[in-house]
Structure formats: structure tokens, C-alpha cells
Amino acid sequence: MKNEHIQAAVVAQPAQKRNLLRFVLSELKPKGKLLTPFNIITIPIMLVGLVLIAIRFIYGLGSVTNLSQSFPWGIWVGFDVVTGVAFAGGAYSLTFIVYVLNLKKYHPIVRATVLNGFLAYVFYAGALVLDLGRPWHIINPIIGNKFGLSSILFLVAWHFLLYMLSELVEFSPAIAEWLGLRRLRRILKGMTIGAVVFGISLSCLHQSGLGALFLMAKSKIHPLWYTEFIPLLFLVSSIFSGMSVIILEGTITHKIFSSQISEDEKAHEDEIILGLSKIAVGTMFVYLFMQGIQLIHGQKIHLLATSWGALWLVEVLGFVLAPMLLYMQGIKHKNMLTLRIASIWTILGIALNRLDVSVIAFKWYAPHHYYPSVSEVIITLTVISAEFWAFRWIVNRMPVFYEHPDFKDEAE
């Protein structure tokens, strides 16, 4: 995979000279080798996944999932959507830092982060189509067949859609550069700050809104996880989730797409990771404080002595406090490896938290609890693989990690 993008920085140039359509068609062709380890793993998964998706649409959700009348939402909602969107929290946090606070240090990573956020929404929130029983009605909340204005899911659906558009606008200058459309690029660039401000507002609301969805399942979620604070906890944790994902994703992309990464970014990489880690620590501290408050004010301390209490402690102490301390250690010694390990640890903690609220602690009293079927897991992996393919396709063609040579003078 390493070889396929070395020329990437120069491929976009012919666009102005040649027919635009022909250029796009030529870009659609795969670049690089077919038999890379990544392809060898993901192609079979996606093929099996596609067959399973076909079965799901012919024979119904029951044919591939372990969902039941008692457990209507499984990992396709709990992991793909709820966790996936938390992972994508880096995009709005980083655009806040770069465009609102004007901290230029982080500018080199903003495109890759926004692209990742955009793709996460397209694929993970898009995976909701697989989970909907009657997906052909998915446009109903948008076209106004009937507006469920009292529904938090209605709000979240609208925000997903609008936020995807905002992120597309934020990323669109890269597309214009790829196609060599100078004037369009200038117009799109002018829309960035508006899209950013709009996007941050939407994100604050739907990151918390995803948590607010579960406020309605009051009698069904274990009291250690059910609290009026769920929306706030989801919002705050989406920030350190986002920071950790950016750090991990930077670690991976710096290895795989090394030749594309601009010198500017390489020079500042450690500094950027340190800064992101500090933000993660700050928000993790706030999060722990809020968890403590909800535990004490809700008079739930006695519940800690149960096996559900043990799970809660593992989640909050083992997967938030512990990685926070590791982050602090890494910041103190400026040790990048420590920070990278802390980021992975934090990400696992976010997944655990989101799954606890949406799946594991849901109907904790049920004698036969839901667990995902193999097919559900394969389809989830298919969605993730497809997102990676889309990401690779785009960064091998558009100026994501580097500044486009033609537009260098116009960039910030």
C-alpha cells in the first residue's frame, strides 16, 4: 500500500487541461497493488458481509441478528451508530480549536480529521439503514410526511443530515483542489467558518442527543448508567474520545501514508499529540467529576457492591481514570508511545461506555440477555472496512495530508 500514493501529489494537475469527466473517470480506477495485507483481510469480510446484507433484506432482520422483542436495539445501533459517532467527536472539537480559537498549530491535521468525521457519519450513521425495518421510509422525517417533533431521534436524524453537509462543506476545498477548480474552491473556502460554527452547534446537540435517546428507557437501564446526566456525559466524553481517535488515527496514517504527510505536520507531530492529550486529560477529569456527582447525588453508592457495580467501576476507573493517568504520565515525560497507548485505552473505554448504556445495562434484569450474532459482527466489520476503503481512496487522490502544490500560495 505504501507505493500507491507516492505520486499522489502530482496526479491532480492534468484536471484543468483535460476534460474534467475523463479525469474523474481515470481517478476512479484503483491505484496500487491489490494483494496488500489490508485488502486480503477486508475483501473476504466485505464479500461475506454483502451476502449477509442481502439475506437481511430478503428474509428480515431476524434472519441475521439476535434482536428480539425484548432487545430491539443491538450492536448496529449501540456500536455502529452510538459508538461510531462518539469516535467522530474529534472533527467538531478540532474545528473549534482551529477555526474558532484560531490555534494554527493544529491546522495540518484538520483536513484528515474532518474527512474521518465525515466518513464516520456516512458509514456508521449510514449503517442505520441496515437496522431500520422499513428503510424505504427513511426520508419521511426529512420530507415531512409527518414530523415527530417530540422525538429525540427525529432531532438526531436531522442533525446527522445537516452535520454531514457541514462536514462536506468543510472538506470540499480539498475536492475542488483535486479537480483543479480554482474559483469553486475560493467560494467553498469562504463557507468554511459558517459550516464550522453550524457544525459545532449541531455536534454539541446530537452528541448529547444520542445520550438523550436513552432517557426514555428509564425503567430498563441499570440505575448506575441511567441518569439525567447521560446527555452531558455523552457530550463531554465525545471530546476526549475524539482527541484519542485523532491521536490513534495520526499514528496509523503517519505509518501508512507517510510519503504524503507534509513536512510541516511531521515537524509538529509531537507537539500536536501533546496538545491533544492535554485536552483529553482536561475533559476526562470533568467527566470523572460528573460521574462522581451522578453516583453520589443519585444515592447509588450501595449499588457498587453488586456485579453491575463491578462493571461500572471497571468502566469508569479502569477505562477513564487509568488512561487519564497514563496520559498525564505521557505528557509529563513527553513520551509519545505512552500517549498513543493511552489513546487506544481511552477509545476502548468509550466503546465500553456506549455499549454499556445502549446494550449491556439495558434490561439488565432480563434472564436471557442479548448478545450479537456472528452475522451482526461481520456486517459491522464490513461497514468499518468499507469506511477504510473510502478513506484510502480519497487520501490517495485528494490533498488531505499535504498542501496541494497549485494552491500553496492561497492556503493559510
Added chain:
Amino acid sequence: MNRRDFLKVLAVTPVVAAASSKAEAVEGTEYPEELRGILVDTTRCVGCRNCEIACAEANNLPYPDLSEMVPNKPMDTNPNQYMVINLFETDKGESWVRHACMHCVEPACATVCPVKALEKLPEGPVIWHPDRCMGCRYCMMSCPFDIPKFEYDSYNPKIQKCFMCWHRQEKGEDPACVDACPQEALMFGTRRELLQEAHARLAEHPDEYIQHIYGEYEVGGTGILYLSNVPFEQLGFRTDLGNTPYTEYSKEFLYAVPMVLTILPALLMGIATATHRNDSKETNAQG
């Protein structure tokens, strides 16, 4: 960023905020006492299950599973059976209890439905619109009684539950189960009539009932009301649901939405203006 961008964003946000400000309109009705419902007197029910058969016939469902009831092992409704009668062994002997949609005064299912596929009719029944439903199953997540059922084995799945025989009510008939009951254990009427009758029975026969009408206050009131001679826990009811209508649990969050959408963009634009002040003119234009 410049002044024009700033004004553009400020101009857009109130529109968005206005669009979402209707979010406070939550399901419910102005006259909850006039909603139709059913009073279930479990002390009168003898477990003949005629109602189950009548329900299936009225709703074109397969003949119900009438296998022998196991005491205290309640069956759940399913997409092919809107109502089940369960047997409970209590302190005062055997009791048969109807399990079906409660037709809440402020139903969680209709509140959470993003497309109003589940709708609380002003007459009382909670019905389902197939042309709206996306099959998201948020209703099933939210319903405190776990009533909506989903056809997992269909490519075109429906949400199934008791609709209080709305198609019969439209023709002026009573729900099929009420008509079929030989014991007058079921009574159809408005909540006002039913509560009046229920309180009268409690007053006239204080020894035969416990002084509690399940559904009078639970989750803000339900259309189906129950009378019993033993505490409701013994009849498989959840007694920990509280009296707060489920609409309340998301209200505060929805109230905050238009506010956040109005204040936050302005605040962010303000910060952005301040932080970009020292940038050169050229970068300003870039945003």
C-alpha cells in the same frame, strides 16, 4: 472570516432555531378524561380466553395459542397476538390478567416516534401508520410495558400491538375483547366513566379489592385501567414505573435545543471574530 460571514451565520441560525422550537409540542391530549379506554376487573375474569379468540378474529390474526397457562409464568404478546391472558397464583387464589397495550394518556411510543407512525388519537387508541413507520424500533426501546412488537422475520415488517379495535370503534362498535367477555370483566368507555365506575366498585366492595386502580396515575395515566384483589406485583405488573408521564423525560432536552441553536453559533462567531482580529487581511478572507 469577515463581517459578512458573521452576519450570514447569524441570519441562518434563528431560522433553524425556529424550525426546532416546535419541539416542545409533546404527544398528549387536552382532555385526558374524555379518552376512551377499558376497565379490566381481574376479580371477575375466569380465564375463558374468549377475548383472545375474538381479538384474533377482529384483527385478522392467526388463531391464538391457547395452550395451558402455567401459573406465574406470563406469556408475552407477539406480532400475531395482540393480547394474552396470563394466570397468576396469588395470596387469594388464582387470578387471570389481561396483558396488552395500555393506551397511555401520554404514550412513550408516540412521543419518541420520529415520524408519528404511532399516534395517540384524541379518541384514545394508540394506532400505527404503516405509510410513515421506518422500523427504527425506538417505540419498543421506550415503552415501559414492552408492548410494541416487530415482525423480525419479514422483509416488510410491521409494528404490531393492540389498537383498541380502532377499526371497530370507527363503525361505532366496542373493541372485540369487550364484546366477547361473558363475565363483564371488561368495560369500555371514557376514562371519566371508567374511573367513576372503578371508584364506585372500590367503595361498594372494599373487602373485595385493594384500594388501587392500576393506570389511574401510573406513567401519567393509562387508557386501560385494572382492578385487583391483591397487590399488583403479584399479578406481574411493574409497580416501579412512577407516575411521571414518559413525555417528561425528553422534554427538558428538547427545550434546550432551540436555545443552544440560537446562542451557541453567535457565541462561537464572537470568539472567532476575536481570535482572528490580529490575522493579516489575506488570511481573514480565507476564514
